[in-house]
Amino acid sequence: MSLLDVDGLTVEFPTRRGVLRALDRVSFSIAPGEVLGVVGESGAGKSLTGAAIIGLLEPPGRIAAGQIRLEGGRIDNLSPDRMRRVRGKQVGAIFQDPLTTLNPLYSVGRQLTETMQAHLPLSGPEARRRAVRWLEDVGIPAAAQRIDAYPHEFSGGMRQRVVIALALCAEPRLVIADEPTTALDVSIQAQVIALLKRLTRERGLSVMLVTHDMGVIAEAADRIAVMYAGRVIEIGAVADVVRNPSHPYTVGLMGSIPSLDVRVERLRQIDGAMPRLNAIPPGCPFNPRCPQVFDRCQVERPDLMPARQTEAACWLFDPAPAHG
Amino acid sequence: MAEGRIVLEAIEASRSFDVSRPWLQRMVAREGRRVLRAVDAVSFAVTVGRTLSLVGESGCGKSTVGRLAVGLYEPSGGEIRFEGQSLSTARAQPALRRRMNMIFQDPYASLNPRWRVSDIVAEPIRAFRLLSGRDVQDRVGQLLTQVGLSPRDGEKYPHEFSGGQRQRVSIARALSSEPEFLVCDEPTSALDVSVQAQILNLMRDLQARMQITYLFISHNLAVVRHMSDLLGVMYLGRIVEYGPGESIFAAPRHPYTRLLLDAIPDLGMAGSTRARTPVGGEVPSPINPPSGCTFHPRCPLANARCRAEVPKHTRDGDVLAACHAVEEGRGAG
Ligand SMILES: Nc1ncnc2c1ncn2[C@@H]1O[C@H](COP(=O)(O)OP(=O)(O)OP(=O)(O)O)[C@@H](O)[C@H]1O
Ligand SMILES: Nc1ncnc2c1ncn2[C@@H]1O[C@H](COP(=O)(O)OP(=O)(O)OP(=O)(O)O)[C@@H](O)[C@H]1O
Ligand code: SF4
Ligand code: SF4
Ligand SMILES: [Mg+2]
């Protein structure tokens, strides 16, 4: 059974100019011990998906339809109090903006021990020992000496590592990691990824890993979901999506990665921009930019369907083309 | 590389920060002042229409060099020159100030949350009186379109955008004053690869068309390779390897550059169990840097001389490297 099931998740923002649908029937699941990489156009809804799962959508944003289930039980309709308990104990979160997670008034050690003791039966000294170990695990040098330091005494990259330790220390089953390594250079990045991989192996931790760094995805993820304009448009095993993408957007995305081995005059790019939320075209949302667009794409919306090795939301893969 | 007029030049530029604790606490603990050397005697020169990139681990001083280069920090030693003039004199002239700008690393902190995006982007245009009336709004719409947003996004406030969309707003703002020299501090790390490709292509098109000179900072080495003419590899405030990007990527000389290149994840890893080589050890504290070559605690080639003597830059082909092993010709390859 999967650990997390997201089923038809739809998120809307009511505004003066009408309702904006930012997520539109997003569905995927994550198995125990699995890392699901989430990639896609900036503004596609990756962070919103993460926020909806951990119950931290900012008003006026709201879940308009769909379900989120953790180990079979719904978590999208819990009271704020019960959701707070799920967060931390069952689901940990690493946000895109590290500064919002840390409390500037408390030492790093206090934040770690309090988080652990809120969820695990630990004595004070044991919690402190573990806090030091977590800091070492995320690559903070001289952790035992720095445990009583305050967040502002750490550099940006070090603060991000503390946030990662904080998300993991209560031993949740699932971690939502939104760009956890973007602020980190390659050497620390390698260490953080190795830690996440170890926890998936040893403790069956599941991870939803949002990142723009395809190298990180290739190294860390088991499967990838590709998002575009609030929808999942392709999903599959990491090697298949990276090497053999089916959806024309994914093909364009993989083609625009700069290579370390060859230097080209111009990077390949997908021309145009993702549609604004209030101007998503009918049919396939990628149709204004798609090199393979045909009549049906302008009128009917494709859902995920089997496409070569992956699943893709694209009419090119419909075995029974519509008539007329 | 000697071609072209030099736009920006750093001559042994340094920048220190006083990170002492408050006076009373220092007295109680009987400690002296503590100074952090964020940038230590850095020299480089960028010619017109070219790109110098800086790479190196977090905390090595890249952003500090960027701020020195546009005059947001005064050097505590050495000098920065813009078109041959000392930057402190150049900055006093509004006409020269307009010609340089910076895209900041943190898209969250660098946009005023209470301003509409159109006002944020228009601010340099108004401040330097480049356009007036309706022309301002037209220009703003054009800039937003160039970075892949829509002119109508100008009505919104920063919090209504995703992380990457906010970064595009700050790029549009930096371009709005039509700078000739632009410091780009991690301009695309918040962007997905397709938007990144658009922005990098745009930056290179503008460079070709308007001869813009870039100081480009990124920890994504593939992006750096794509963008740079010149490359500077920084470690603990110093440039340890400097030269044409292509020469350094083809044959890195300095042991640190080699470790950095080995630590990059790549797409070939998809679905495989191969692990990349992490750079061993940690960046030491810049308050108390190691003796001699500051890289020696992590360097596989370190010896007694490295622990005692600071390596000077030596030339190997068109590349400068600060390393005893390179100078002595041992351990290359
Ligand atoms: N408070 C809000 N009001 C209106 N629209 C919003 C609000 N917050 C987010 N959005 C919109 O929702 C969409 C999805 O945003 P989200 O932050 O999930 O993108 P993302 O995929 O994480 O992008 P990035 O890669 O740039 O971080 C964006 O188009 C954004 O403009
Ligand atoms: N205003 C300041 N006061 C005190 N120390 C500072 C200040 N600005 C930078 N530093 C220190 O100077 C060093 C270099 O910082 P800088 O921001 O230039 O690094 P960076 O190479 O840009 O790192 P990153 O890749 O994390 O952005 C760090 O040790 C940092 O803590
Ligand atoms: S459905 Fe049509 S427009 Fe959409 S991606 Fe497929 S071919 Fe392109
Ligand atoms: S000088 Fe010595 S320690 Fe420094 S990089 Fe060269 S070999 Fe290594
Ligand atoms: Mg996001």
Ligand SMILES: [Mg+2]
């Ligand atoms: Mg920086």
